[in-house]
Amino acid sequence: MTSSNAPGTELVPVKFSRLTRRGVLLGLSLSQLVTLGVGVVSLVWAFYAGGGILIAITAPIWVLAAALTWIPLSGRPIVEWVPVGFWWIWKTTGGQLLYRRRIVKPRPAGTLALPGDAARLREYRDSSTGAGMIHDPSAATLTAVISVTHPAFVLLDPGEQERRVTSWSRVLATACRSGRVSMLQVLERTLPDSGTGLAEWWSTHGTHDSSWASTTYSELIDRAGPAGERHATTLSLSLDMKAAARQIRTAGGGIRGGAAVLRQEMNTLVAALRSADLAPSAWLTCGQIAVILRSAYDPAVAATLERHGELGQNLATAGPVAVNESWNRLRTDSAHHAVLWISEWPRSMVYPGFLAPILLSNGIQRSFSLLCTPMRSDQAARDIRKKKTEYISDAAQRQKIGQIEDASQTAEYHDVLQQEADLTAGHGVLRYTGLISVSATTNDDLDAAVAAIEQAAIQASCETRLLVGQQAQAFTAAALPLCRVV
Known part of the structure; x- marks a missing residue:
């Protein structure tokens, strides 16, 4: 990703690297x-x-x-x-393609009731912080989730936006320099609002004098509150237990040692988030993670779970009751889902906040997941050298047989050179994957919502593609804060 100074404004536009199509x-x-x-x-x-x-x-x-x-x-x-x-x-x-919960036969203790390859995930409660951690024995990762609140970015002045973008880049650089972080997932989702926030505000600041205005305002809050929607943002931090094997053995080994090493990364991330003027909450417990999983598969019950804080906080029962997967759709308990992949990021210079048409779309229940995979500097350097060699050899081969050089291939080669310059300057290299999960109650509503999101992506200068043949696996990566891959 490259940047360029824009005259007359404090904001700095950025340009993303193209999706390589080199064979x-x-x-x-x-x-x-x-x-x-x-x-x-x-x-x-x-x-x-x-x-x-x-x-x-x-x-x-x-x-x-x-x-x-x-x-x-x-x-x-x-x-x-x-x-x-x-x-x-x-x-x-x-x-x-079909999943049905076995009601009579409960799952083993400590496992997550999720379909597909996510069924191998295990839960672990950290006794020191009380945080819920998700262990993937096959991928050898340990994941913790934190909720983050932040002011509306689009309402800030350009100078403040630029400062926050710079601060966020330091957060990502922290994940790159660690060498033990497998993935950092940013999940921004819309949820049906239960109205508890409005009700609490009215009970604290309202005037309860039984007047006509007071009565009308109370009735309006009772009716309009649950009909709204709210945005929730979580960050998932995944530890690569293979890369941190030495530190894990020093901390006692096993899941307990992995949790101790992950706590170090958690403390570093929290400090970086606070320096970026973000407000991280306490690390989510197993019960809070269970509510997120249940709300993703069963959106109709999300508002009820929020109003009753003691319900649904059990990972053993947080998964769906039934799942039907089709070629380009996914049907769960109370909703139909479709997952879109951002196949092309903006090719021209764009300013921070270019995703606003997608993230601020109204009336659509969706989850936007940004999977950030950090690369070690030595690994990134080897990958860049390999790409440069392949591009140069392909160009020589095309010139030998008389094939005309394509402008897109030249642009990809320039992106590789820019990545090499950024790496030499000390910046970290991350691989980004953007996924958008769209949910609706019926297939017709889902088609309309997907069309609206595709149009919003065009306004954001992005290209999206509907994933086919892997909707169930893509849904766990796009809608669940578990640092899953597709």
Whole structure:
């Protein structure tokens, strides 16, 4: 991501790197090279073995190989859809598209009642802080969640916005320099408001004199409060237990040692958030995380859980009762869901707050998840050197065969050079993944909400794509604060 000074304003616009579309050779991916090689081998063999008749006989092979290699389908070559199709067929034949809670047979203690590969997650309560931690034994990660409140960014003056952006960059730099952080997830979601905030304000500051104005105002709050919506932001910090293996052994080993190391990262993150003028709350307990999970799968009960603080605070029962997954939809207890992937960030210079059309969309229940994966400086340097070598060799190969240089390939190469300059200057390198989960009560309402979010993304200079064949896994990454990947 690059920046440039803008005249006449204190804000500094930024530019995101393009999504790399470079292949292994001449822009072709490995799967394309394999199918193209099969087609070329069959055609050459037919030409030398028997001529015209064999070429005609083998025509279905090399014609199909050419079609799989070059014909695009929804912006991707057909051959790249083959693994997705096989994975979908396997899930369909194996009964993996349906999930039903086993009411009579409870889950083992300490496990999360979640569908799919999230069923392997385990809960752990830190005795020192009381925070709930989620352990993934397969990925060897330990995750803690914190709630963050902040003022409305779009209402601040340009100088204050720039200062807060700079402060937030220091928070991300802290995660990059640690070397033990696996992922930092920012989850911003809209929730149906239960009206408790308005009711508490009225009970504290209102005038209860049984007058007509007082009675009318009380009735208005009772009716309009639950019909509104509010925004909630959480940060999830995931510890890479493999990278922190030495520190974990020093702290006692196992989950207890991992929790001790994670507490160090938690304290560092809280200090960085406070220096960025953000207001972090206490780290969420297991019960508070359970409410978030339950509200994501069953949005109709979210307001009820908020009004009654003792309900739903059990991770063993926080998951959905039923889940039906289709090709581009997900049906849970009381809602239909669809997950969009931000496939392209703004290619031109944009100012901070460019995501406002998406985040401030009204009347749409959605969750915006930004997955930040930090890279160690040595790993980032090796990756940049590899990309530079591949770009230079591809350019030489294209020049040798007389292929015209594409402007997009030149722009990607310049992005790599800019990343190298930023890394040399001491900045950290993060990989960003943006996911948007849209929820509605019916399929028609979901289609309208998805269309509205897509239009809002266009206003934000972003390109979105509806994920297909993996909606269940994408939903856990987009709507749940568990630092999951797709």
